[in-house]
Amino acid sequence: MSYPDSVSSIIEQIRTDRYLQLLTALILVWGVFDTASTYIAAASYGTFEYELNPLMREALKTHPLLLTVSKTVGMLAIGYIGVKGRPYITDVKGWDYYFYALILTGVIVTGLNMYAATTNW
Numbered sequence: 659m660s661y662p663d664s665v666s667s668i669i670e671q672i673r674t675d676r677y678l679q680l681l682t683a684l685i686l687v688w689g690v691f692d693t694a695s696t697y698i699a700a701a702s703y704g705t706f707e708y709e710l711n712p713l714m715r716e717a718l719k720t721h722p723l724l725l726t727v728s729k730t731v732g733m734l735a736i737g738y739i740g741v742k743g744r745p746y747i748t749d750v751k752g753w754d755y756y757f758y759a760l761i762l763t764g765v766i767v768t769g770l771n772m773y774a775a776t777t778n779w
Contacts, residue, residue, distance in 0.1 A: 677748060680757040681740045687764035689733035693726060695771035702775040 672678045696714070700706050706718035717724035740747070747753050
């Protein structure tokens with residue numbers, strides 16, 4: 659595997675490689691969209707009490723930035739494991755469907771967060 663020497667070459671690799679596209683989408687959905695929608699929903703309610711994940715709920719109660727820090731660390735780990743483990747991951751039959759399922763789940767969670775934020779569900 660060759661290492662890119664510029665940002666434009668990284669973007670070009672992502673554009674042409676389906677695996678990297680799915681990995682990037684996974685990281686964006688769970689790292690950025692889920693985090694942002696969680697903050698938006700919490701701001702709508704004025705509390706973090708309605709966060710369903712008990713670990714995140716306690717982290718948010720302790721300090722709201724812990725969500726961002728934990729998501730960032732988690733997504734960096736997923737990205738690193740995803741890039742380094744590519745040969746093993748792509749050897750598994752149906753690996754792309756697993757990625758699609760994870761991305762779809764993240765989109766649904768984000769949508770539910772936004773629905774809760776806009777309707778005070």
